[in-house]
């Protein structure tokens with residue numbers, strides 16, 4: 001009979017119940033969409049921040065550039081830019097915080113002429129360069145791990161240990177334009193001659209690199225005649241978040257007190273690591289590129305905050321909507337509830353009845369809302385972030401809890417009304 | 433069993449009266465015993481419904497006590513009072529009252545079923561159900577037992593309320609204008625059933641405008657602007 005009363009009430013008030021379910025569905029869908037987008041985009045960016053790993057770049061000191069310029073003038077030779085020495089790269093692993101340096105790769109860029117006369121930029125680097133360090137440690141450093149988020153769409157990464165030096169990797173866009181595939185042999189021409197090279201793989205980096213050629217450092221050095229030189233080094237290091245001391249030190253380590261200097265030097269602040277890299281590699285300037293990542297992080301934080309706000313506001317809106325509808329539905333039945341009290345129903349049996357009605361409605365609305373939210377998330381994903389949003393299972397319990405809270409909050413005024421309902425006041429002879 | 437009101441009063445504050453109290457029921461005492469039928473008459477607004485609600489545990493008096501068998505009704509909390517009301521009282525409210533999502537028969541059995549008293553339906557004959565069907569037949573509504581209340585006429589809804597109050601054979605029956613819009617024949621039916629309940633031992637109090645009702649009464653009182661006066 002209890003069940004029939006609930007079913008009867010649901011059927012009789014289907015218009016109102018539909019509106020309640022719809023309101024809940026809207027709230028649930030927004031919450032689902034926002035939470036999924038938030039978590040997924042957060043994950044994506046975090047993952048990229050992690051894999052972007054390179055948080056320090058090492059470049060030749062511009063003062064060396066100047067001095068070499070003067071040298072050039074004195075000796076009347078061609079103007080050269082400054083370079084670092086490839087042999088110094090492994091010195092990174094000799095600094096105090098060597099263990100915090102996870103990965104690194106040297107770079108050298110040049111323009112090469114392709115067979116059809118077009119130009120492209122070739123980047124010489126290490127892929128999985130094997131190093132046996134003086135410490136007895138050995139490691140494979142290079143872009144295979146430093147650019148781990150790249151997707152090799154055709155062929156495979158270059159394996160420096162087994163592939164010949166005349167092997168290259170080509171960016172997706174460039175490969176499409178040139179009609180190149182993995183395994184194909186092409187000719188690259190630089191200022192110091194031409195080389196026949198084999199394409200080991202095509203990669204999708206999702207950025208400017210898709211227009212470039214990535215080649216072993218030796219090959220690029222051969223093409224532009226700069227043996228043993230590198231333009232820059234990217235370093236991925238595990239660092240301690242900056243504090244006040246780190247900020248002061250970054251401005252001028254010499255200004256620190258001896259004790260502060262000691263503390264700073266022996267903490268893995270990015271500035272301390274940079275300082276030590278400069279000590280190890282002559283004429284080099286190491287600087288943190290983390291600021292970029294940090295500002296990206298803060299934009300992400302702000303976007304997430306915005307999404308949280310939208311979610312909260314929409315849930316508050318849903319709660320208000322529900323509270324209006326539920327109150328109206330209870331008011332409509334005030335006399336019926338008064339009668340039930342007069343027959344002997346306890347307050348909480350009647351509130352229980354109404355709560356169950358609303359719960360059933362909320363369940364229907366919530367499930368519908370979850371799937372609507374799934375659609376919204378994909379819509380947002382494609383229109384804003386240009387990719388699908390992965391639906392996280394953990395969102396389901398969060399949405400369930402949120403909807404339960406919103407429904408409970410929305411039903412509160414109606415519940416209060418039922419508790420305050422005096423049968424004597426509604427049984428005065430009004431008509432059904 | 434005795435239903436007994438001691439110096440009860442109920443007042444309201446009316447906007448037009450400012451700080452003055454308006455007495456819906458002025459201080460009065462009242463009592464009724466098992467096996468009697470008491471009729472309350474009076475003009476509209478004289479406080480009949482208010483008195484009945486106070487006797488029926490539905491409205492706390494502003495002053496005085498209501499006792500059923502010596503038990504102070506308004507000293508109980510909601511849970512206790514609800515159960516008490518369910519098991520002792522059959523209340524026929526003024527106007528039309530029914531749970532719209534239940535059929536006529538289910539409405540009549542609702543008070544009995546509410547606390548699971550009618551659970552032995554499957555095992556053997558259910559006296560409440562039999563009584564309900566008997567009353568429906570008596571009120572000429574036998575073929576309406578599976579209808580929903582919105583389909584009923586005003587008079588049929590009144591008789592539904594009477595049957596709902598009587599089916600469980602409660603010891604106290606309070607009827608507020610049970611024959612309000614009934615024809616003479618049906619009025620007689622309803623009054624006879626109320627009389628029968630009283631003869632079977634219930635305390636029956638009936639508010640009515642019908643003079644015919646007086647012939648069924650053991651006692652009759654008249655309400656006059658909140659005062660109670662004996663008529664015989």
Ligand SMILES: Nc1ncnc2c1ncn2[C@@H]1O[C@H](COP(=O)(O)OP(=O)(O)OP(=O)(O)O)[C@@H](O)[C@H]1O
Pocket residue numbers: 425428429444445455456474475476477478479480481482483526
């Ligand atoms: N909740 C309330 N607030 C203020 N005044 C009320 C309230 N309930 C009843 N009254 C007043 O108390 C008086 C008595 O009301 P009551 O319902 O008892 O009348 P009644 O005798 O049953 O009338 P009727 O025959 O029309 O049903 C009325 O004047 C009414 O206006």
Ligand SMILES: [Mg+2]
Pocket residue numbers: 428429480481482526608
């Ligand atoms: Mg009345």
